Amino acid sequence: MDYRLRLAKRMLFNKKGSLIGAVLAVTIGILVIHVNFVIFQGLFDAIVRDISEYRNGDVLVTNEDDYIDKSDSSLVSWFERISYVDAAAPRLSSTAEMEITKNGQRIEKTRIPVVGVDPFNDIRASTVHETVAEGTYVFSRNSIVLGNSVSEDLGGASVGDNVKVMIVDRWGEEQTKRFIVSGIAKSPGGQGFDYSAVIHIDTLRDMTNREDQTGSIMVKLNDPSKALEVKEFFLRSFPNDGFLAETIEESAEEQLAGFRSGIAMINMIGYFGMMSSAFAIVTIQMMLVNGKTREIGVMRSIGAKRKDILIIFIFQGMIIGAIGAGVGTAAGLGYTVYAKETEMSFNNSLPLEVTYNWEKIVQTALTSFVLAIIASLYPSYRATKLLPVEAMRTV
Amino acid sequence: MKALDNVTFSIEQGEVVLIVGSSGSGKSTLLNMIGLLDRPTDGKIFIDGKNTISLGDDEVSSFRNQKLGFIFQFSNLLSDLTVLENVLLPRQIGGSEEDIEKDARDLLKAVGLEDQIHKRANKISGGQAQRAAIARGLINKPSIVLADEPTGNLDSVTSETIVQLMKSMAKKLNQTFIIVTHEREHFGNVDKVITIKDGKSFEGDYHAEMEVIV
Numbered sequence: 001m002d003y004r005l006r007l008a009k010r011m012l013f014n015k016k017g018s019l020i021g022a023v024l025a026v027t028i029g030i031l032v033i034h035v036n037f038v039i040f041q042g043l044f045d046a047i048v049r050d051i052s053e054y055r056n057g058d059v060l061v062t063n064e065d066d067y068i069d070k071s072d073s074s075l076v077s078w079f080e081r082i083s084y085v086d087a088a089a090p091r092l093s094s095t096a097e098m099e100i101t102k103n104g105q106r107i108e109k110t111r112i113p114v115v116g117v118d119p120f121n122d123i124r125a126s127t128v129h130e131t132v133a134e135g136t137y138v139f140s141r142n143s144i145v146l147g148n149s150v151s152e153d154l155g156g157a158s159v160g161d162n163v164k165v166m167i168v169d170r171w172g173e174e175q176t177k178r179f180i181v182s183g184i185a186k187s188p189g190g191q192g193f194d195y196s197a198v199i200h201i202d203t204l205r206d207m208t209n210r211e212d213q214t215g216s217i218m219v220k221l222n223d224p225s226k227a228l229e230v231k232e233f234f235l236r237s238f239p240n241d242g243f244l245a246e247t248i249e250e251s252a253e254e255q256l257a258g259f260r261s262g263i264a265m266i267n268m269i270g271y272f273g274m275m276s277s278a279f280a281i282v283t284i285q286m287m288l289v290n291g292k293t294r295e296i297g298v299m300r301s302i303g304a305k306r307k308d309i310l311i312i313f314i315f316q317g318m319i320i321g322a323i324g325a326g327v328g329t330a331a332g333l334g335y336t337v338y339a340k341e342t343e344m345s346f347n348n349s350l351p352l353e354v355t356y357n358w359e360k361i362v363q364t365a366l367t368s369f370v371l372a373i374i375a376s377l378y379p380s381y382r383a384t385k386l387l388p389v390e391a392m393r394t395v
Numbered sequence: 396m397k398a399l400d401n402v403t404f405s406i407e408q409g410e411v412v413l414i415v416g417s418s419g420s421g422k423s424t425l426l427n428m429i430g431l432l433d434r435p436t437d438g439k440i441f442i443d444g445k446n447t448i449s450l451g452d453d454e455v456s457s458f459r460n461q462k463l464g465f466i467f468q469f470s471n472l473l474s475d476l477t478v479l480e481n482v483l484l485p486r487q488i489g490g491s492e493e494d495i496e497k498d499a500r501d502l503l504k505a506v507g508l509e510d511q512i513h514k515r516a517n518k519i520s521g522g523q524a525q526r527a528a529i530a531r532g533l534i535n536k537p538s539i540v541l542a543d544e545p546t547g548n549l550d551s552v553t554s555e556t557i558v559q560l561m562k563s564m565a566k567k568l569n570q571t572f573i574i575v576t577h578e579r580e581h582f583g584n585v586d587k588v589i590t591i592k593d594g595k596s597f598e599g600d601y602h603a604e605m606e607v608i609v
Contacts, residue, residue, distance in 0.1 A: 003480075003487040010475035298471045301432055302485045302531070303460020305453050389432045392471065 026324020034332025042352030116204030189350025297391025317376020
């Protein structure tokens with residue numbers, strides 16, 4: 001072993017307090033990044049997951065004229081012939097006024113979003129049916145699923161209640177129909193249809209006078225990484241129908257843009273934390289240099305060059321960086337495993353989408369390692385500036 | 396005020412030379428200049444016919460490593476290393492890739508520390524540390540060994556042992572020993588005694604011109 005590495009190691013390990021302090025500084029820096037990643041990236045991914053699962057699928061097809069005129073069943077069949085596609089389902093949206101009589105009291109609510117679904121395809125392409133906490137999902141043309149929030153607004157509407165729904169059709173005429181509440185939907189994190197009502201798509205088509213029209217087709221893939229490929233294939237196959245197709249990243253961008261900036265800021269805070277760790281290393285190494293002044297003088301007097309002294313203290317930075325990066329990464333991974341195994345949720349509601357981002361994990365460890373080395377440069381440089389005679393006078 | 400002024404002398408190879416004088420007379424300053432640890436503001440120091448004043452920092456380091464051996468008053472062993480590692484250090488700093496451990500063990504045996512080699516330097520007695528420091532000073536077979544009050548911190552019995560050890564090494568290896576001491580009586584017969592007189596200035600500027608011929 002190079003004598004400089006041995007000396008660096010011994011000097012460091014014989015000052016356990018300093019070593020532990022410096023390693024802790026690096027560890028905490030890395031841990032902050034990991035915790036931030038688990039919570040905020042996990043939250044971001046959870047929202048993406050829920051938007052994909054409940055609303056947009058992996059590919060969302062719409063039309064530049066707002067409504068798709070082509071037959072939804074032919075489009076669904078076309079998609080389902082692609083091997084990457086699990087299922088596809090049509091959706092249609094509108095807004096409604098609802099009225100319910102509870103305990104002799106009439107309650108009205110306006111501007112409630114209404115989503116029309118094809119129950120058969122929808123339960124294959126979306127998991128929104130799993131958010132029905134009470135009762136069942138839409139199963140007939142006169143059943144309605146109320147979001148939890150809508151149910152509360154309607155005075156606690158429950159399964160079996162009768163609701164009057166009024167929708168203004170495409171010609172401006174008010175259409176009214178009575179529905180039986182078949183279920184109440186409540187999703188963790190509220191990304192589902194908690195603030196909407198769900199009815200059969202054909203019923204909504206009738207009420208809006210949009211027979212054979214569809215608002216969107218959500219396409220669920222068995223391999224989400226093929227979303228771009230499927231989207232482009234679709235657009236190439238239907239070049240003249242005015243279709244628009246977006247991957248989940250594109251369709252959710254508007255909702256997630258602000259969140260993305262927030263994550264960038266949180267990451268920046270994490271990296272500032274890492275910089276603080278670097279300052280801690282500078283301080284601790286300066287203490288080490290000051291504590292070894294006499295030894296530095298002795299080494300210089302027996303022939304060590306300034307370069308040798310520099311290397312000894314840079315080796316110390318590397319040792320601190322390597323141990324800190326190792327311990328920090330282990331601690332960070334421990335937290336990530338804990339978050340994944342316990343299905344950690346945000347605000348006790350939305351389950352975080354915890355992933356192991358190995359690229360980021362390695363990048364964080366390498367960054368902290370390099371920062372530790374950079375932090376050791378100034379103390380190392382100061383050590384080389386000590387004059388042997390002056391240094392040896394230090395007791 | 397000059398710490399040293401008009402100091403001129405020459406030393407031949409293999410001589411044991413004492414530099415004596417009262418405390419603060421400039422003995423250690425003189426030794427530090429011969430050892431290239433300190434530089435005079437004016438004057439010349441010749442070693443091996445080379446004026447060492449003109450050497451750059453790295454050359455000075457190499458010169459110290461190859462040509463000079465140091466024995467300090469407080470041994471100055473590195474407490475983080477073992478006795479053996481301390482003795483090996485000058486050779487490793489010099490970048491030697493030879494089988495250096497045998498030389499170190501032989502030297503430690505010669506100074507009577509063969510059973511202490513794996514002890515940490517701060518776990519041995521003062522006399523043992525000073526003997527280890529002598530072994531470290533000799534490991535690179537330097538032309539000149541510079542000793543600054545090598546017995547200053549030791550009892551009289553240990554001092555006597557150290558003195559005899561240095562003298563025997565000088566004779567055996569034909570090395571020049573320049574020893575700063577205020578304990579002239581411990582050293583008996585030596586080849587030369589240089590006295591730095593009291594009354595010299597100890598602060599500020601100094602002038603030295605000396606030739607150490609080996």
